[in-house]
Amino acid sequence: MCRLIAITSETPLSPMVAIGALDAMNEGHDGSGVGLFLSDLGGHFGELNGEPILSGIFTNAGMKRLDGFMMEVGFLTKYKLSIKVPKTPPPGVPKRDMYLIRAYEYPETWEGLSEREIHERLMNIRLQLRHMGEEKQDMIVFSFWPDVIMIKEIGEPLAVAEHLQLERPELQARVMIAQGRQNTNYAINLYACHPFFIQGVATTTNGENTAFVPIREFLMSRGFPGYIGYQSDSEVFTHILHFMLNRLGLPIEAYKHVITPLSGEDLENHPNGRFLKHLKHVCRRLIIDGPNCVMGCLPDKTLFLVQDRKKLRPGVVGGQPGFYAIASEMCGLDVAIPDRDKSKDFQPMYLDTAIIRPDRQEVTTCRQTDELPLPH
Amino acid sequence: MSSDGRITPSTLSVKDLPWQIHWNKGKCTLCGHCTAICPVHAIELGVFRKRAVQTSIGLNEAPSHVYQVYHGIRQKTDPAYACVGCAMCSLVCPNDCILPYRSDEADKLRYHVNRGGQPRRRGGRRNVPGGILDQIKFIRISMLTDPALDAGRHEFELRTLLGRVLPPEEDLKLLHEESWTPPVREIYPLMLGAMSFGALSPTMWEGLQMGVAYLNEELGMPVRMCTGEGGCPPRLLRSRFLKYVILQIASGYFGWDEIIRAIPEMKEDPCAIEIKYGQGAKPGDGGLLMWYKVNELIAAVRGVPTGVSLPSPPTHQTKYSIEESVAKMIQSMSMAWDFRVPVYPKISGTTTALAVLNNLTRNPYAAALAIDGEDGGTGAAYNVSMNHMGHPIAGNIRDCYLNLVKLGMQNEIPLFAGGGVGKNGNLAANAAALIMLGASGVQIGKYIMQAAAGCLGSESDRCNICNIGLCPKGITSQDPRLYRRLDPEQVAERVVDAFLAFDTELKKIMAPLGRSTSLPIGMSDAIGINDQAAAERLDIKYVV
Incomplete structure (x- = not known):
């Protein structure tokens, strides 16, 4: 089983906090990989003015191709962090030429474009780079988005973090999601590493997704270019959320109604019963059966946690105003926020969505049986 | 052979028949039950003459003989009276002294069942046992990383949708604007397929209806039953139970005068309207109710004279092309119920199913597509149609589903599969396989006749005389002397038994796959087959 942690903090933190939490939970993952999503950045990256940041791993040849390509599109490098790593990686970590985190200035021709x-x-450029990289095996691109950095690598989380020197101040962030991976049914491929990201939406998941194939088919047939990949059955959780937020215009409170809808009397008696019945019918192919615990971050930096309806994977929320974390295990939470009031720790159950809004003042829970805050 | 020793081309011996009656003289009490029950009069009381040799002990008297007479059972060899293997004789025999046996070689009767130039007609299914559905296994068993669910304790939602489902964006927009959205029914994924009032006896039909009503009202299982093309009894049309009924319209339009007249008096809308364009058992041929079964009641419900055969035309006579005519028909039927009732076509399995489906995808009122494969049953059809025409259901459903996936419409037009589901008794496994290949639900007919009423028919050509109204169990007969054998209450009980057992078995398949909240439609990663060609064709795993 994988281990997950999501942190939101008023003051920027080093990603080592998240790595430390993963390390505390190391009995629950096999050290076959680690993934980091950082947002609401501190350091230099935090001073950018909405410029997109490209995160990925490149060979030297790949770097050249990247530069050529970006130049052609009209992107100029604004700020970069190239992580040059020691020649010999720790055991189990592949040798790479370059881990790149680079902010670009938008091309002049993009001025005046709608958001x-x-x-x-931005998404299409990421996809193009991904395709180029897959062709020649010289680049792996995780994200290309304002205020987002992503790092993924195979290996034991702490060893990888030390190898990549993640302690550095440029990588501090107020919102972070990390996953320590247990490799299960898929070949080790960095595109199968959590967290998954698409247009500001990031999620990480614990557990298997038994409904993967029909969901993947449904997403891939939506005619949206970003719904590709699926090296991991968990990537669909990110895309379902993106689909719901962007294509259906629904709030996070509706996410559970899409993936684990109510049934029977609960549905009939719900204040939004008619709407939810329609939603259940039209999104029938997105229903999951678990066991899954999904944590994620929305474009506005809201963090959330949901569980499937029956099997549930461990997930606990705790913290204090200004500093909250969601972790797979208490010990992870203890490392991330040791001096919190533990009596207020909370384990969301099968009807709950735990939400920490961008102001980080409280954890709110939305029960599925509650009225939905639908947009008018 | 006739008693004068004449031999004609169609003179057969018992050996030439497909079924041979073995009768045990020593156990027979000559009660006559067997000859009375035989639906085709294949056996009769026989008077046999036999010569007995008499020898006495000692040498005083020479051995002699004597002619004796004994009585027993004689099997007729006239092709018109050939035994059909139903074994009702065994059923009623108090001493178990009589039993039909299948011939050990291909019979000669088959060459002589066309006397008068009339090819053989019969009921039942394609006479080919086995099938691909039974070979499909469920291989994605949730193990350590993903613990299986508990079929007995977890909550399950075994429901499917019948009706046109719009793309999510469009549906929610229309809902927001309070505009019309297509009617969608949440139903149980196992439906009773089209079996007409007429093809079935009144007691059988009533039993099925009662069973369905009980499943709905007492057990909360939204099972639906299709009327087939034979109209619907007026009282049912005007009752609240109509909502459990799918009314079928086919090319003969039998019973539709009555249905249309009843619309203003209906308390409930029917579940749906099925427009039959084809049937798996007799693809491309119309419906058939032979004259034997058209008695006064049937004639009244269908609006026809008594005692005449009722062949529906192979196609709807006013129809030219699917583009305009099917659309018009779907439109008219929708309009009749003010667009509150889903309307969908049913076709027989065919290589042209994709063309039909593609057309329906462009018709926003088409609520579903039902496809009936070659193993579907019938009350009456030409033997050649049943045995040699049609397309297997598995490939058809898979092609259609994958085509919908390509179009991104896999959630929008539900596919319903029929034709040989549960043919070998493996109803839940067959249904689950079809669902994972892409069907939204399955329709059964013959299975429920076997399970709920004890139909004796088989794919080894046993019985299969549904067409002439002599059903020995009273299931497909319109003769009160026969259908009184069937108690509708008991049929209803068996319907309920069969559905409850199916429900448990389906859960026992779904739970280990880790599925419970939604029907695993198109979950093709869960199935595999030990046949490479079939695996490739169906785009599922080849497992050895």
């Missing part, structure tokens, strides 16, 4: 158009283009 929606920019978001579309």
Whole structure:
């Protein structure tokens, strides 16, 4: 089983806090990989003005191709962090030429474009780079988005973090999600590593997704270019959320109604019963059966946690105003926020969505039987 | 052979028949039950003459003989009276002294069942046992990383949708605007397929209806039953139970005068309207109710004279093309119920199913597509249609589903599969396999006749005389002397038994796959088959 941690903090933190939490929970993962999503950045990256940041792993040849490509599109490098690693990686970690985190200035031709158009283009560039990299095996691209850094690597989390020197101040962030991976049914491939990201939406998941194939088929047939990949059955959770937020215009409170809808009397008696019945019918192919615990971050930096309906994977929320964390295990939470009031720790159950809004003042829970805050 | 020793081309011996009656003289009490019950009069009381040799002990008297007479059972060899293997004789025999046996070689009767130039017609299914559905296994068993569910304790939602489901964006937008959205029914994924009032006896039909009503009202299982093309009894049309009924319209339009007249008086809308364009058992041929079964009641419900055969045309006579005519028909039927009732076509399995489906995808009122494969049953059809025409259901459903996936419409037009589901008794396994290949639900007919009423028919050509109204169990007969053998209450009980057992078995398949909340439609990673060609064709795993 994988181990997950999501942290939101008023003051920027080093990603080592998340790595430390993963290390505390190391009985629950096999050290076959680690993934980090950082947002609401501190350091230099935090001073950017909405410029997109590209995160990925490149060979030297890949770097050249990247530069050529970006130049052609009109992107200029604004700020970069190239992580040059020691020549000999720790055991189990592959040798790489370059871990790149680079912020770009938008091309002049993009001026005046709508936000929606920019978001579309950023995603398409990421996808293009991904395709190019897959062709020649010289680049792996995780994200290309404002205020988002992603790092993924195979190996034991703590060893990888030390190898990549993640302690550095440039990588501090207020919101972070990390996953320590237990490799199960898929070949080790960095595109199968959590967290998954698409247009500002990131999630990480614990557990298997038994409904993977029909969900993947449904997403891939939506005609949306970003719904590709699926090296991991968990990637669909990110895309379902993205689909719901962007295509259906629904709030996070509706996510559980999509993946684990109510039935029977609960549905009939719900204040939004008619709407939810429609939602259940039209999103029938997105229903999951678990066992899954999904943590994620929305474009506005809201963090959330949901469970499937029956099997549940461990997940606990705790913290104090200004500093909250969601972890797979208490010991992970203890490392992330040792001086919290533990009596307020909370384990969301099968109807709950735990939500920490961007102001980080409280954890709110939305029960599925509650009225939905639907947009008018 | 006739008593004068004449031999004609169609003179057969008992050996030439497909079924041979073995009768045990020593156990027979000559009660006559067997000859009375035989639906085709294949056996009769026989008077046999035999010569007995008499020898006495000692040498005083020479051995002699004497002619004796004994009485027993004689099997007729006239092709018109050939035994059908139903074994009702065994059923009623108090001493178990009589039993039909299948011939050890291909019979000669088959060459002589066309006397008068009339090819053989019969009921039942394609006479080919086995099938691909039974070979499909469920291989994605949830293990350590993903513990299996508990079929007995976890909550399950075994429901499917019948009706056109719009793309999520469009549906929610229309809902927001309070506009019309297509009617969608949440139903149980196992439906009773089209079996008409007429093809079935009144007691059988009533039993099925009662069973369905009980499942709905007492057990909360939204099982639906299709009327087939034979109309619907007026009282049912005007009752609240109509909501459990799918009314079928086919090319003969039998019973539709009555249905249309009843619309203003209906308390409930029917579940759906099925437009039959084809049937798996007799693809491309119309419906058939032979004259034997058209008695006064049937004639009244269907609006026809008594005692005449009722062949529906192979196609709807006013129809030219699927583009306009099917659309018009779907439109008219929708309009009749003010667009509150889903309307969908049913076709027989065919290589042209994809063309039909593609057309329906462009018709926003088409609520579903039902496909009936070659193993579907019938009350009456030409033997050649049943045995040699049609397309297997598995490939058809898979192709259609994958085509919908390509179009991104896999959630929008539900596919319903029928034709040989549970043919070898493995109802839940067959249904689950079809669902994972892409069906939203399955329809059964013959299975429920076997399970709920004890139908004797088989794919080894046993019985299969549904067409002439002589059903020995009273299931497909319109003769009160026969259908009184069937108690509708008991049929209803068996319907309920069969559905409850199916429900448990389906859960026992779904739970180990880790599925319970939604029907695993198109979950093709869960199935595999030990046949490479079939695996490739169905795009599922080949497992050895």
